[in-house]
Amino acid sequence: MKAIVCVKQVPDTSGKVAYKPDGTLDRASMDVVTNPDDLNALEAALTLKDETGCEVVVISMGPDPAEGMLRELLARGADRAILVSGREFGGSDTFATSQILAAAVNRVGLGPDDIVFCGRQAIDGDTAQVGPQIAEKLHLPQVSYAAEIKKDGNKLTVKRMLEDGFMMLSVETPCLITCIKELNQPRYMNIKGIFECYDKRIERFDYEALKDDPLIETDTIGLKGSPTNVFKAFTPPLKGAGAMLNGDDAAAKLASILAEKHLI
Amino acid sequence: MTDFSDYKGIWVFCEQRSGELMPTDFELVSEASRLAKEIGCKVTGVVLGNGMEAASKELGGYGADEVMVCDDPLLEVYTTDAYTKVLCDLVNEYKPEVLLMGATNIGRDLGPRCAARLHTGLTADATHLDVDTKEYIEFLRNASTIDVETVKLDEADRNLKMTRPAFGGHMMATIICPRFRPQMSTVRPGVMKRAAFDQAKADACQVIKPAFSITKEDIHVEVLSVEKAAKKMVDLIGANVVVSVGRGISKNVKEGLALAEKLADAMGGVVGASRAVVDAGWISSDHQVGQTGKTVHPKVYVALGISGAIQHVAGMQDSELIIAVNKNESAPIFGAADYGIVGDLFKVVPDLLKAIESERAAR
Ligand SMILES: Cc1cc2nc3c(=O)[nH]c(=O)nc-3n(C[C@H](O)[C@H](O)[C@H](O)COP(=O)(O)OP(=O)(O)OC[C@H]3O[C@@H](n4cnc5c(N)ncnc54)[C@H](O)[C@@H]3O)c2cc1C
Ligand SMILES: Cc1cc2nc3c(=O)[nH]c(=O)nc-3n(C[C@H](O)[C@H](O)[C@H](O)COP(=O)(O)OP(=O)(O)OC[C@H]3O[C@@H](n4cnc5c(N)ncnc54)[C@H](O)[C@@H]3O)c2cc1C
Numbered sequence: 355m356k357a358i359v360c361v362k363q364v365p366d367t368s369g370k371v372a373y374k375p376d377g378t379l380d381r382a383s384m385d386v387v388t389n390p391d392d393l394n395a396l397e398a399a400l401t402l403k404d405e406t407g408c409e410v411v412v413i414s415m416g417p418d419p420a421e422g423m424l425r426e427l428l429a430r431g432a433d434r435a436i437l438v439s440g441r442e443f444g445g446s447d448t449f450a451t452s453q454i455l456a457a458a459v460n461r462v463g464l465g466p467d468d469i470v471f472c473g474r475q476a477i478d479g480d481t482a483q484v485g486p487q488i489a490e491k492l493h494l495p496q497v498s499y500a501a502e503i504k505k506d507g508n509k510l511t512v513k514r515m516l517e518d519g520f521m522m523l524s525v526e527t528p529c530l531i532t533c534i535k536e537l538n539q540p541r542y543m544n545i546k547g548i549f550e551c552y553d554k555r556i557e558r559f560d561y562e563a564l565k566d567d568p569l570i571e572t573d574t575i576g577l578k579g580s581p582t583n584v585f586k587a588f589t590p591p592l593k594g595a596g597a598m599l600n601g602d603d604a605a606a607k608l609a610s611i612l613a614e615k616h617l618i
Numbered sequence: 619m620t621d622f623s624d625y626k627g628i629w630v631f632c633e634q635r636s637g638e639l640m641p642t643d644f645e646l647v648s649e650a651s652r653l654a655k656e657i658g659c660k661v662t663g664v665v666l667g668n669g670m671e672a673a674s675k676e677l678g679g680y681g682a683d684e685v686m687v688c689d690d691p692l693l694e695v696y697t698t699d700a701y702t703k704v705l706c707d708l709v710n711e712y713k714p715e716v717l718l719m720g721a722t723n724i725g726r727d728l729g730p731r732c733a734a735r736l737h738t739g740l741t742a743d744a745t746h747l748d749v750d751t752k753e754y755i756e757f758l759r760n761a762s763t764i765d766v767e768t769v770k771l772d773e774a775d776r777n778l779k780m781t782r783p784a785f786g787g788h789m790m791a792t793i794i795c796p797r798f799r800p801q802m803s804t805v806r807p808g809v810m811k812r813a814a815f816d817q818a819k820a821d822a823c824q825v826i827k828p829a830f831s832i833t834k835e836d837i838h839v840e841v842l843s844v845e846k847a848a849k850k851m852v853d854l855i856g857a858n859v860v861v862s863v864g865r866g867i868s869k870n871v872k873e874g875l876a877l878a879e880k881l882a883d884a885m886g887g888v889v890g891a892s893r894a895v896v897d898a899g900w901i902s903s904d905h906q907v908g909q910t911g912k913t914v915h916p917k918v919y920v921a922l923g924i925s926g927a928i929q930h931v932a933g934m935q936d937s938e939l940i941i942a943v944n945k946n947e948s949a950p951i952f953g954a955a956d957y958g959i960v961g962d963l964f965k966v967v968p969d970l971l972k973a974i975e976s977e978r979a980a981r
Contacts, residue, residue, distance in 0.1 A: 365785070367785050367786035367788060447739060448730065448740065448742075449733065449734065449738075449739055449740070452730075452734065477785075477786060478784065478785055479742075479784060480742065480743065480782075480783070480784050480785070480786070481730075481740075481742035481743070482726050482730075482742065483726075483729070483730035483733070483740060483742055484730075485730075486698075486727060486729075486730035486731045486734070487730045487731070487733070487734040489731065490702075490730075490731050490734035490735055491734060495698070495699065495838035495839050496698055496727070496731065496839075497839060498698075498723075498726070498727045499723050499727070511842070515723065516635075516723050516724070516844075517722060517723055517851075517904075518635070518846060518847055518851055518904075519844065519845045519846040519847045520844075520845050521695075521841055521842075521843070521844050521845070522841075522842040522843045522845070523839050523840065523841060523842065524839070524840040524842055525838065525839045525840070526838075529838075529839075580739070581737075581738055581739030581795055581797060581798045582739035582740070582741060582793050582794070582795050583793065583794055583795075583796065584791050584792070584793060585777075585779060585791075585792040585793060585794040586758070586764075586791070586792040587789060587790070587791045587792075588758070588761075588762035588763060588764050588789070588790050588791075588792075589762065589763050589788070589789055589790070590761060590762065590763075590787075590790055590935075591761070591762065591763050596940070596952070596955045596956040596957050596958055597956070597957055597958070598947075598952070598957075598958045598959075598960065599957055599958065599959050600960070604959045604961065604966070604969075605959065605966055605969035605970040605972075605973045606969070606973040606976075608941065608957060608959065608970060608973070609970060609973035609974045609976075609977045610973075610977060611957065612885075612918075612974070612977075613977040613981075615939070617859075617885070617917060617918055617939065618884070618885055618974050618977060618978070
């Protein structure tokens with residue numbers, strides 16, 4: 355049995371955000387972090403490993419620096435780490451990304467007891483589309499927004515969150531689950547893991563390694579092939595600063611403005 | 619260039635829960651009707667459920683020319699497998715040019731699965747849509763820092779231009795899908811304006827019941843139960859006034875919440891919150907405004923003790939009037955506000971409550 359976890363390295367959008375002179379985001383100068391939801395996905399896999407002794411495989415598509423993140427995930431307890439990297443893959447939209455990741459999962463080999471875990475959403479692209487699209491490409495049943503997972507043999511019972519409540523769902527392996535932060539509390543690296551992660555090799559899948567997979571359509575990967583294109587990217591203008599109301603009677607001034615506008 | 623002349627019309631997937639259409643459905647149909655005028659085509663609402671025929675005609679009152687209704691016990695409750703199969707089969711048969719759905723927890727499960735099966739692109743969580751290039755340039759003039767005089771765009775371009783926030787609201791991107799059809803987007807709930815309801819149009823709305831097939835064997839995830847949240851959820855999106863609290867209430871959480879409650883009552887509104895307040899467990903998550911909470915655009919938004927992080931501002935910046943109270947005069951929230959008061963909310967709010975009362979008494 356295997357738990358395969360898809361993990362993305364992302365710029366830290368919660369910290370200082372840097373812009374280039376032309377107003378576009380300066381990704382190069384921003385800190386990178388492991389996508390938060392993906393740590394919950396890894397934790398779900400490691401919990402299964404604690405219970406069943408299964409193998410945990412982490413896969414990330416991205417440029418070379420993602421190796422550092424993968425090594426950290428090994429230190430947290432993953433058994434194998436794979437970096438999917440290649441010039442041909444750059445600029446992929448979610449359709450293309452999911453195709454490449456699905457092919458990578460195929461190459462690892464998906465058995466009848468296996469589960470693929472994704473985060474719900476990456477904090478940079480913010481689409482939450484890659485998980486369900488991998489599931490479709492691999493013909494796997496999917497459960498998104500998982501807040502609780504119980505496993506009994508090949509059957510999983512999953513609590514799937516809705517805006518106004520939740521659903522309890524039952525699904526059998528192999529399947530794909532997307533995880534949210536309510537699912538668990540990700541563990542830290544341990545000393546043993548930190549020592550051992552340097553003995554493990556980070557495997558690499560490049561374009562050559564994946565191109566013969568039937569899921570890879572050479573005309574829908576990368577920047578050129580992606581079905582969606584970024585037509586324009588821009589920054590929203592800041593609203594001009596409003597009026598500051600000062601003095602002891604600030605609240606009274608505000609109330610009379612609201613009354614004038616018929617808002618109270 | 620591929621020939622798309624077979625693809626016609628705008629479809630809106632209209633989600634129902636427990637047999638009731640969702641508010642987003644009406645917003646989307648209204649928006650689709652606006653776009654249909656730019657394209658010169660029909661709007662079709664697509665409803666999957668069980669016994670939805672009568673309720674679906676209401677969509678006509680907001681701009682749907684027709685509704686396509688698929689009723690089946692296996693469609694009563696949402697499952698990814700059944701909905702994907704039925705919707706994709708219909709799309710392949712009728713070939714709409716555009717397919718929109720609400721970016722709800724269900725739309726964001728169904729949309730990507732369908733796009734992958736239909737072999738087309740999908741824009742996530744759009745907040746603005748255009749077909750006409752001139753309209754798009756006008757939109758850029760107001761919504762971007764781009765100098766539109768320098769922008770050269772092909773006026774004949776009829777691709778759907780789908781604009782969405784990314785990088786946690788730090789950046790906007792307009793997405794197109796030029797090589798495949800349908801052009802698909804999920805659309806953020808609460809953003810598109812609902813049209814005025816027109817009873818005559820609702821009555822005139824045609825109901826189509828297309829042939830479809832769905833069996834138990836198509837469904838690989840079993841629904842054991844659907845639970846509604848025990849407490850009634852706060853209706854942030856529909857509210858005229860939202861009074862939100864932030865970590866600034868921390869020195870007396872109970873009192874801070876009570877003050878927000880009182881102010882909301884006095885102004886006919888509801889209480890919202892920043893994520894910091896939700897994460898601290900002071901209020902339930904249905905109150906959260908922002909990128910990972912709800913997007914609101916009330917007539918008045920009051921931010922009490924909220925710093926104004928971009929992820930929060932992303933969810934309230936389109937409110938008609940924004941008022942901020944913060945003890946730190948350089949808090950970023952003042953940059954988003956129409957009126958700001960620098961001060962301790964535990965003093966300013968009681969003052970404001972009194973002032974509102976005397977304004978009312980004076981009338
Ligand atoms: C401004 C901007 C807007 C965009 N808008 C769209 C759009 O509307 N539609 C579209 O199709 N594409 C869009 N893209 C492209 C999209 O961001 C990329 O395809 C990205 O690689 C994946 O999407 P995401 O970051 O939204 O991931 P999500 O779909 O949010 O990620 C969900 C989960 O999938 C897994 N995952 C995602 N990417 C990887 C990876 N590289 N390696 C391993 N696991 C991964 C992780 O488990 C993650 O938690 C946009 C890109 C930009 C820069
Ligand atoms: C991926 C991601 C998604 C996020 N999504 C959201 C989201 O959806 N919604 C959201 O809100 N946040 C979101 N956040 C969190 C966001 O970045 C901020 O951390 C959060 O909004 C801060 O909440 P706050 O303003 O209440 O708290 P703080 O930033 O701590 O601000 C408290 C403010 O209160 C003021 N204050 C203190 N005492 C008083 C007093 N007595 N009277 C008046 N003012 C006082 C202080 O001056 C300060 O400005 C997200 C973050 C990330 C990384």
